[in-house]
Amino acid sequence: MYRTGPVTLRANARFSTICLHAGQDPDPATGAIITPIYQTSTYVQEALGRHKGFEYGRTQNPTRLALERNIAAIERGQAAFAFASGMAAIGAVATLLQSGDHVVVSDNTYGGTFRLFEKVLRRYQLSFSYVDTANLDEVDRACTERTRMLFVETPTNPMCGLTDLQAASALARRRDVRLVVDNTFASPYVQRPLELGADLVVHSTTKYLNGHSDSIGGVVVAIRPDDIEWLRFVQNAEGAILGPFDAWLVLRGTKTLAIRMAQHNANGLALAQYLSRHPKVRRVYYPGLPSHPQHELASRQMRGFGGMLSFDMGSLGAAETMLNHVRLCALAESLGGVETLISHPATMTHASVPAARRAALGITDGLVRISAGIEDIDDLKDDLAQALDQVR
Ligand SMILES: *Cc1c(COP(=O)(O)O)cnc(C)c1O
Secondary structure, X not given: OOOOOXXXXXXXXXXXXXXXXXXXXXXXXXXXXXXXXXXXXEOOOXXXXXOXXXXXXXXXXHHXXXXXXXXXXXXXXOEEEEEOOHHHHHHHHHOOOOOOOEEEEEOOOOHHHHHHHHHHHHHHOOEEEEEOOOOHXXXXXXXXXXXXXXXXXXXXXXXXXOOOHHHHHHHHHHHOOEEEEEOOOOOOOOOOHHHHOOOEEEEEOOOOOOOOOOOOOEEEXXXXXXXXXXXXXXXXXXXXXXXXXXXXXXXXXXXXXXXXXXXXXXXXXXXXXXXXXXXXXXXXXXXXXXXXXXXXXXXXXXXXXXOEEEXXXXXXHHHHHHHHHOOOOEEOOOOOOOOOXXXXXXXXXXXXXXXXXXXXHOOOOOEEXXXXXXXXXXXXXXXXXXXXXXXX
């Protein structure tokens, strides 16, 4: 006999237990421990007006619902909404704005977010100011009476600059603006912005939450009842939902989030330390190094320092030689998967950022970014060592 009742999570359940179990009850029909992929467009109703809470696949899907409950619990939110991509999730957050509203954004925000704000949303009389959100005086100065949202990424990509989320949420409350945090780079294992006072968290689940480089998706986690009501409405109204198979993949990913992140953290720190001692590397950017200007904030705000780091090889030629000789690290965009990825921001992820803006942000032609995977650290160091040996 099997028990088909729900797994009971105590209110004080710890992080890894929440990752594994939250939102997922054994399948009521069979007892299957894994939430099935409900690959269906519609649901048969028992009688006119009598159904099981599921009417049409865009509006409700049990696999997606399980994932949404799982991530809401992981981020300590009240509700979550899963979308077809991280950009669709950010687009949904933007629908909380109205024509004429102003948003203050981290200046080194994800390129796709910058493109959405500048090339699409400006057409709807929304305006955006990009400031270094590490400096909250600058944020305060950028706020106007039309400002409705503060959109923060911490750590930033690829320079690993941090924003003090507790201080930013105090400012947001004082200014009566929503604090939205794109938590993709850190993951909820490393930091949970809602616990620090943020109103909304967004993720590209494509990265650490799914973690296996085999799905594109996004999620918004909310706590305010008015935001929850609106986001539920917009998810259905715009329809950019996450499909059931992808929802199932991400659920599979979040089960191992805690152990994956512990290893991403360990490998990120070890690689940063290794590179910072290497004579051919000019400078390493990683919040876990005491040389990082916000190392103290990182130690307070983050649990571990994440798997993302970047380093300056001094020139395009040196970076190119190094990148062309790695064998284990894969030369690719994206991040947060179990395999180590290495990339060249100036020509890859940040190629569309104007050169002057790249320079102002510190994204030189010699800058290389690593998303540390969970391979054996000695194999990663060996690979970087032999690639760095090729640089003269
Ligand atoms: C990848 C990414 C996004 C966009 O997510 P997609 O799933 O690619 O649409 C948004 N923000 C950050 C920080 C990202 O890394």
